[in-house]
Amino acid sequence: MHTHTQNNGAHAAAARREALRRIISRSPVGRQEDLVRLLDKAGHHATQSSVSRDLRELGVAKQGDRYVLPDESTPALDDFAAVA
Numbered sequence: 001m002h003t004h005t006q007n008n009g010a011h012a013a014a015a016r017r018e019a020l021r022r023i024i025s026r027s028p029v030g031r032q033e034d035l036v037r038l039l040d041k042a043g044h045h046a047t048q049s050s051v052s053r054d055l056r057e058l059g060v061a062k063q064g065d066r067y068v069l070p071d072e073s074t075p076a077l078d079d080f081a082a083v084a
Helices: 002-026 032-041 048-058 077-083
Strands: 061-063 066-068
Touching (some): 032 048
């Protein structure tokens, strides 16, 4: 029975992280407090500490005043080729 609870928790965390990815990719958010509110609005319970863990797990970085996903924070190799 305990394993079932753990699986539900893991599923909820995965769903919350996916929602977090969508939020970050669609809107400029720069505060964890705002992410908690937006996740709640999307139906995913989160605390500031769970959002902090999720951001770390997803490899999210802060660029300027907003969070960015790993694939958005580093320039592609093609960008370097265009400059050279």
